[in-house]
Amino acid sequence: MDFGYSLSKSSTMKIENLENSKFKALAKLEPDATKCIGCGCCTASCSAGVFADMSLRQILLSLQRDCQDKYLPMLQNCMLCGKCMLVCPRGINTRHLILSICKIYGIEQ
Amino acid sequence: MAENIIIIGGGPCGLEAAKTLRDLGYAPIILEKKQELGGHLRKWDRLFPEGVQAKQVLKELTSGLKGIEWHTSVDIETIEKSRKGYTVTLSTGVSYNSPALLLTNGFKLFPAEKKEEYGYGIYDKVITNADLEQYFAKGKDNVIKKPKTIGFVHCVGSRDEKVGNRQCSKVCCATAVKQACEMKELFPDATIYSFYMDLRLFGRNYEDMYLTAQKKYGIRYIRGRVSEVSEDIDGSLIVKAEDTLLCKPLRLKIDLLVLMTGIVPENSSASLAQQLNIELGEDGFYKPKDTILEPCMAENNGLFMAGACTGPKTIPETLSEARAAAVQIHNYLNKSWISGIL
Amino acid sequence: MIKEGKVKIWSDYQKEIPDDHWFYVRSCIRQNFFPAAEVTFLKILREELGKDIYETPRHTTCGGIAYHLECIPQETQMTIIARQFALMTEAGYENYTCSCVTSFGLYSETLETWHEMPEVEAKIRENLWKSCRMEFKVPKYLAHTSDLFYKFRNDISAKAKYRLVNKETGEPLKVVEHIGCHYAKMFPSKGVGGAEYPYVLAGMAESWGGNIIDYPERRHCCGYGFRQYHVKANRGYSLSNSYKKFESMEPYHPDMIITNCPGCHYFMDRWQYVIAEQTRKTYGQNGYGIPVFTYEEVAGLTLGYNPWDLGLQTHQVAVEPLLDKIGIEYNASEKYLGTGGKLICTPEFPMSIKCC
Numbered sequence: 001m002d003f004g005y006s007l008s009k010s011s012t013m014k015i016e017n018l019e020n021s022k023f024k025a026l027a028k029l030e031p032d033a034t035k036c037i038g039c040g041c042c043t044a045s046c047s048a049g050v051f052a053d054m055s056l057r058q059i060l061l062s063l064q065r066d067c068q069d070k071y072l073p074m075l076q077n078c079m080l081c082g083k084c085m086l087v088c089p090r091g092i093n094t095r096h097l098i099l100s101i102c103k104i105y106g107i108e109q
Numbered sequence: 110m111a112e113n114i115i116i117i118g119g120g121p122c123g124l125e126a127a128k129t130l131r132d133l134g135y136a137p138i139i140l141e142k143k144q145e146l147g148g149h150l151r152k153w154d155r156l157f158p159e160g161v162q163a164k165q166v167l168k169e170l171t172s173g174l175k176g177i178e179w180h181t182s183v184d185i186e187t188i189e190k191s192r193k194g195y196t197v198t199l200s201t202g203v204s205y206n207s208p209a210l211l212l213t214n215g216f217k218l219f220p221a222e223k224k225e226e227y228g229y230g231i232y233d234k235v236i237t238n239a240d241l242e243q244y245f246a247k248g249k250d251n252v253i254k255k256p257k258t259i260g261f262v263h264c265v266g267s268r269d270e271k272v273g274n275r276q277c278s279k280v281c282c283a284t285a286v287k288q289a290c291e292m293k294e295l296f297p298d299a300t301i302y303s304f305y306m307d308l309r310l311f312g313r314n315y316e317d318m319y320l321t322a323q324k325k326y327g328i329r330y331i332r333g334r335v336s337e338v339s340e341d342i343d344g345s346l347i348v349k350a351e352d353t354l355l356c357k358p359l360r361l362k363i364d365l366l367v368l369m370t371g372i373v374p375e376n377s378s379a380s381l382a383q384q385l386n387i388e389l390g391e392d393g394f395y396k397p398k399d400t401i402l403e404p405c406m407a408e409n410n411g412l413f414m415a416g417a418c419t420g421p422k423t424i425p426e427t428l429s430e431a432r433a434a435a436v437q438i439h440n441y442l443n444k445s446w447i448s449g450i451l
Numbered sequence: 452m453i454k455e456g457k458v459k460i461w462s463d464y465q466k467e468i469p470d471d472h473w474f475y476v477r478s479c480i481r482q483n484f485f486p487a488a489e490v491t492f493l494k495i496l497r498e499e500l501g502k503d504i505y506e507t508p509r510h511t512t513c514g515g516i517a518y519h520l521e522c523i524p525q526e527t528q529m530t531i532i533a534r535q536f537a538l539m540t541e542a543g544y545e546n547y548t549c550s551c552v553t554s555f556g557l558y559s560e561t562l563e564t565w566h567e568m569p570e571v572e573a574k575i576r577e578n579l580w581k582s583c584r585m586e587f588k589v590p591k592y593l594a595h596t597s598d599l600f601y602k603f604r605n606d607i608s609a610k611a612k613y614r615l616v617n618k619e620t621g622e623p624l625k626v627v628e629h630i631g632c633h634y635a636k637m638f639p640s641k642g643v644g645g646a647e648y649p650y651v652l653a654g655m656a657e658s659w660g661g662n663i664i665d666y667p668e669r670r671h672c673c674g675y676g677f678r679q680y681h682v683k684a685n686r687g688y689s690l691s692n693s694y695k696k697f698e699s700m701e702p703y704h705p706d707m708i709i710t711n712c713p714g715c716h717y718f719m720d721r722w723q724y725v726i727a728e729q730t731r732k733t734y735g736q737n738g739y740g741i742p743v744f745t746y747e748e749v750a751g752l753t754l755g756y757n758p759w760d761l762g763l764q765t766h767q768v769a770v771e772p773l774l775d776k777i778g779i780e781y782n783a784s785e786k787y788l789g790t791g792g793k794l795i796c797t798p799e800f801p802m803s804i805k806c807c
Binding site: 001003004005006007008010 | 683684686687688690691694695725726728729730
């Protein structure tokens with residue numbers, strides 16, 4: 001029956017029985033993947049991010065929460081210029097990390 | 110004969126101050142309301158950042174008390190100020206006189222049950238940082254049974270105007286990082302989440318602890334305050350928060366939740382302040398004469414204060430203040446005797 | 452779950468509820484949806500407990516729905532409330548009780564506003580004088596009507612003919628209690644048991660023989676939320692909130708839901724049909740829903756009142772399986788008879804959720 005309204009999809013991330021083997025694989029390959037402190041320097045100075053969506057900070061978090069589908073396409077905007085690597089206060093090799101994410105999550109660069 | 114100096118509070122601060130005063134030639138008297146000396150240190154297992162055993166520090170502080178008089182289970186009835194200094198009378202009728210008085214009555218941990226929405230004392234699997242230290246010390250607990258998912262909640266009773274505490278408790282972030290790593294050592298298969306508002310890792314080597322927690326132990330830090338906890342049918346807990354860096358609400362099912370209870374003024378502070386005419390800050394801690402230049406001195410003559418009774422502090426900070434206060438008492442008495450005030 | 456912890460909180464949040472002499476105001480919507488709830492409230496207080504409770508046909512809405520939908524300003528809404536207080540003062544009462552949780556929230560909010568800002572109260576007094584030539588005293592005590600039944604729960608229990616117990620097994624029924632948001636979420640100290648673990652309905656259910664279920668989404672709103680339901684574009688959110696609650700309570704297999712708020716009774720009852728239509732899912736046993744009751748209806752049932760006199764035939768979710776479980780006698784053929792024994796009509800039964 002059409003009531004003209006229906007159940008809304010919950011926006012809550014449910015973190016239980018989280019099967020996160022991909023992120024584990026990434027962390028093994030890139031131990032620095034867990035080091036991000038969410039400062040946002042990468043996004044702020046991103047050459048691509050000024051014109052298109054690109055935020056490595058958000059991508060990294062979404063991978064940990066296993067809600068990456070919406071975030072992964074951003075990687076295609078990356079130009080691998082390396083500016084983020086230059087500004088990262090935690091010294092993360094972001095270019096290498098981005099390439100590893102693409103490899104593990106099957107994103108074409 | 111050596112002059113008596115009364116110290117109210119026999120925790121790390123009182124003990125260290127007493128020793129310094131003794132070494133300066135005084136006869137300190139420690140008055141402690143609890144049954145034993147040592148304060149909160151007695152409840153702790155290891156101390157950040159290196160994980161030194163609290164027992165070890167406690168042993169160091171409570172040994173070599175020669176020349177120091179101390180009384181435990183003490184109940185102070187009145188404190189009177191005279192031209193000659195202070196007279197403290199206990200409920201047993203015994204009085205002590207001292208030309209100067211040192212307050213080191215410390216702090217208390219925020220009573221976690223006041224944050225009703227977290228269900229401490231209602232949901233079995235909600236414990237506090239102090240409970241966890243007891244578990245570390247004893248190695249057993251009725252609730253902690255091979256947890257697979259563990260949550261830490263920062264700022265419980267801190268930075269929370271709803272419970273009347275606007276202040277940051279300063280030491281809980283470092284404690285939470287330490288405890289999360291210790292849990293991961295004990296339960297390597299567990300996933301550990303830490304819910305924080307800001308991580309305030311201010312001291313030397315503390316940032317390294319955080320980095321180790323992230324990189325070596327894989328602790329997952331979620332920026333967002335836990336809003337509500339409930340119990341599921343299987344006895345596990347359901348935690349609600351927002352991942353504020355992803356801007357998404359989040360629901361997490363866990364086996365154990367540790368509340369990082371903050372530091373609030375000790376109950377006796379308000380009544381001591383009233384008797385001694387000390388001003389209290391909005392946070393309920395004693396206001397010193399000058400927060401920068403005279404943090405250990407009260408407005409009134411001959412009254413000194415040190416340690417966590419003037420705000421949250423780490424143990425090394427407390428010990429430094431204890432020594433500083435002792436030296437200031439010494440200087441004050443020398444000046445007063447020379448000028449004939451006392 | 453550590454019961455002592457809850458008992459401690461319950462003892463911290465007790466409010467003073469006078470024993471007698473109340474001025475009573477009704478809810479706007481309850482009489483339509485659960486038509487005998489308020490009548491039963493008055494009947495139990497007056498006839499069973501011998502209390503003095505006064506109501507006047509001159510009282511109106513509190514303005515709550517219009518206020519929450521931003522159709523009237525707060526000043527207007529406060530003046531409406533001031534007029535109600537004037538009626539109470541005129542009738543010589545000091546204790547004010549209202550049937551609706553939205554009203555209770557508004558009365559609490561208004562009294563608090565006047566307490567904090569006496570100049571607002573002065574302005575409202577002026578408004579009321581100009582518009583109605585009336586004057587008022589603020590009530591000495593304000594209570595929601597569920598507070599009164601909470602206070603008298605053991606007196607009701609002492610007179611009860613039935614208990615909330617499965618007659619076959621002797622086991623207490625599993626009861627979900629749902630508290631209206633505006634009962635204590637705004638002012639925790641004004642509600643019995645506070646906001647996180649309210650005791651007002653839990654106390655009644657325990658006293659009458661039931662066992663309370665504490666399920667993860669217990670504190671969640673029923674979803675009515677005025678602007679959710681009344682604006683059709685948002686109505687899905689309203690439905691989704693109730694859905695979230697049903698999904699959360701489902702594993703506990705509750706026998707019944709008791710609520711203390713007009714919107715909550717209505718939506719928790721009617722949405723079960725809508726959810727069944729949209730998802731084919733039902734939450735009771737054998738294709739039925741979980742019956743939803745007002746606390747007055749439950750009190751009436753335990754006292755042995757005829758279920759059809761309590762208006763239970765107007766519920767969407769069939770109550771008969773529960774009546775059978777408790778062993779309450781009823782005559783199925785009289786379900787849809789009006790006064791004088793005349794058949795009013797028989798409703799059309801949905802296919803998605805079983806009804807009687």
